[in-house]
Amino acid sequence: MKLGLKLLQERAKVGSFWWPYISNLPETYSIPIFFPGEDIRNLQYAPLLHQVNKRCRFLLDFDHEVRHALENLKPDDHPFGGQNVDASSLGWAMSAVSSRAFRLHGKKLLDGTHNNVPMMLPLIDMCNHSFNPNSQIVQEQDAGNLKILVKVVAETAIKQNDPLVLNYGCLNNDLFLLDYGFVIPSNPYDCIELKYDGALLDAASVAAGISSPNFSAPAPWQKEILSQLNLEGEAPILKVSLGGPELVEGRLLAALRALLASDMETVHKHDLNTLKSLSAEAPLGIANEVAAFRTIIALCVIALGHFPTKIMDDESLLKQGVSGSTELAIQFRMQKKSLIIDVMRNLTRRVKSLSSKGATAQG
Template sequence: MKLGLKLLQERAKVGSFWWPYISNLPETYTVPIFFSGEDIKNLQYAPLLYQVNKRCRFLLEFEQEVKNVLKNLKPSEHPFGGQDVDASSLGWAMSAVSSRAFRLYGKKLPNGTHSDIPMMLPLIDMCNHSFNPNARILQEQDAGNPKMLIKVVAEREIKQSDPLLLNYGCLSNDFFLLDYGFVIPSNPYDHIELKYDGALMDAASMAAGVSSPNFSSPAPWQQEILFQLNLDGEVPNLKVTIGGPELVEGRLLGALRVLLSNDREMVQRYDLSVLKSLSAEGPLGVANEVAAFRTIIALCVIALGHFPTKIMDDESLLKQGVSVSTELAIQFRMQKKSVIIDVMRDLTKRVKLLLSKETTTA
């Protein structure tokens, strides 16, 4: 937020060197903190709702902190020229920074690495995003060097009138919407978050017809592996993901393979990295692999059921014409549903292939 406060300070300063740049920044941003309450609900995705509410709470609390600091200052000492700094202006500054700043090299650390520092780069921040960029940012010298130079260099031949495209990062749509105010269709890095929970795994395995008592009551040796996967213990990380480059997060896949197996000796033959790898085809046998995949497919069905609307309903709403924020919310939830459906299709193909191989072998 430090850069955001500096932005507000320069915006309030008469004759600021940066005024030509600041005056051309958008007056409003299409990030969810500015959505109406109804459109926040329209996102229909609990992890993002949590992040939006968290940011809104932060802005309201930070507003009070700023006001407490400013209330006793003399007009000549006021860093914002006497202008009121409220949650709305703080939200504008935060959105301007999150959507336009780039993280570049800061000071060189004793270990030889560099700290990251956010910088707002006039003109450069007009470049749009692409996972297949035609340009990149090149930074010469450290941030503290007065001769530091930042430039955009072409990665390939760029034709006249073609837009300059930078890769903002291999991010999920959660981050693109939260920080930049847009959604990437068919984003290969998009995923859904689930909470690893024994009761949920039980429900999924029962729905898949592969019920196992080990989900709620794992054997001690299975519990030890869950601990190694950081899915058990005093401070476990229970957030797991489906979708994205991994398709299924390795920790979730490894846990399912282990919990659906009663063969301790076979499990212990394999390194944890193998048990977590989707490319390791059926390390614990075809039946185990099919059971794990079917459980994940059932998890997807459960996750899909948490959305109040279907993709067809969403498409129909978009055709009716809606506000920009409503459109973004609908596009976001459509992409999440598409991620789930794509994972289900992929795993269903894998199950069929495994069963066909088993039949051929038999």
Template sequence: MKLGLRLLQERAKSDSFWWPYIANLPETFTVPIFFPGEDIKNLQYAPILHQVNKRCRFLLEFEKEVQQKLHTVPLVDHPFYGQDVNSSSLGWAMSAASSRAFRLHGEVPMLLPLIDMCNHSFNPNARIVQERSVNSLDMSVKVLAEKKIKQNEAITLNYGCYPNDFFLLDYGFVITQNPYDQVELSYDGALLDAASMAAGVSSPNFSAPAKWQQDILSQLNLHGEGAVLKVSLGGPDVVDGRLLAALRVLLADDPEAVHKHDLNTLMSLDVQVPLGPTVEASALRTVLALCAIALQHFHTKIMDDQAILGGGPPLITQLAVQFRLQKKFTIVDVMQNISRRIKMLS
């Protein structure tokens, strides 16, 4: 937010050196904090709704804090030259910084005029090179071509290998067929019980694991104090390794067989049937059931979303519907992948 405040300060300064750059920044951004209420609902995905609400609450609270501090500041000392600083302008500043700033070598975020006009691609034709530290007076940043770029071809950079939550929240766009998109789930015994019933897998261990199973779940940080219960489906791993290992362990009834394998083996989908085909098939069927449950959390079907997009909705509605549609496609991709693996076991 420090960078955003500096941006607001320079925008308020009539003779700012950076005014030509600031004047060309978008007046509005397509990030969810600016979505109308109906389009926030259209996202239909609890994790991103939580993040949107969190950011909106922050802006409202920060507005009060800023206005309280500026209330008694004389105009001559006013850091924003008397201009009102409210949640709307703070939201603009935060969005401008998040959508255009770069972190090079893990250092503080910085705005790079012209360079920030490059769009994103997972297969970029250029990359950013920073020469010398930000503390150096002769520090420079360059964009170097990675391949031959044709005339009038867009210069692209890789913003990072992230799910669509990140791109929509910080940049205001959604990537179709994003190989890094994921669907978050909460690791919960009741959810696993429901999934196992739907999959026709009988196991009392999901909600009441044995002591040796609890010990392994603790190592996976899925049990005990301080456990991190967020797991995911999709992305390069297809199934969150911790979730997969937990299912394998909970469906096994031979602790000696389980203890023959390290956690990395139990967490890997590429390691075939570490605990035998019966346990593996049950674990994969449970994953399929979790996918089906995750799909049911959306209020609309894939065909409904495609019909809405085909009707040419407003841009913000299009983004919201495209976001939830890609989440559904991610789940379907996982289901197809897991189904193929189950067939290979039979």
């Protein structure tokens, strides 16, 4: 938030060197903290709603801190030229920084790495995002020289009138919407978050027709594996994901493979990396793999059921014409639903392939 406060300070300063740049920044941003309450609810995705609420609470708390710090200051000592700084202006500054700042190398640390420093780069920040960029940012600095040269360098031949595009990062749609105010259709890095929970897995196994008491009451050796996966113990990390490059987060896949196995010795023949790998086809046998995939498919069905609307409903709403924030919220939730369906289709194909192999082996 330091850069945001500096931005507000320069905006308030008479004759600021940066005023031509600041005056051309957007007056409003299309990120969820500025959505009407109804459109925040329209996102229909609990992890993102949590992040939006968290950022809003931060702004309100920071607003109180700033007001307290500025109380009774003399006009000459006021860092913002006497202008009022509230949650709205702080939100504007935070949005300007999150959507336009780049992280560059700062001071060199003792271990040889550099700390990251957020910087706003006029003109360069006009480049849009692409996962297939035609340009990249290059940072140069001579030894002993504090001045930094930052430039955009073409990575491919660029035709006249083609835009310069940069890769903002391999981010999911949650971060693109939270920080930049847009959603990437068919984002290969998008995912959905689930909480690893024995009761949820029990419900999924029932829906999949797979009975396994080990989800809620794992055997001691299975608990040990869950602890190694950080899904059990004193400070477990229970957030797991579906989608993205992994398709199924390795920790979740390894846990299901182990919990659906009955033979401890067979499981212990494989290391955790093998159990976590989707490319390691059926390390514990075809029946185990099919059961794991069917359980994940059932988890997807449950996750899909948490959305109050279907994709067809969303498409119908978009055709009717809606506000910009409503459109973004609908697009976001549509992408999440499409992602879940894609995961289900992928795993269903794998189940069919494994089942046919199993039938061939038996024949």
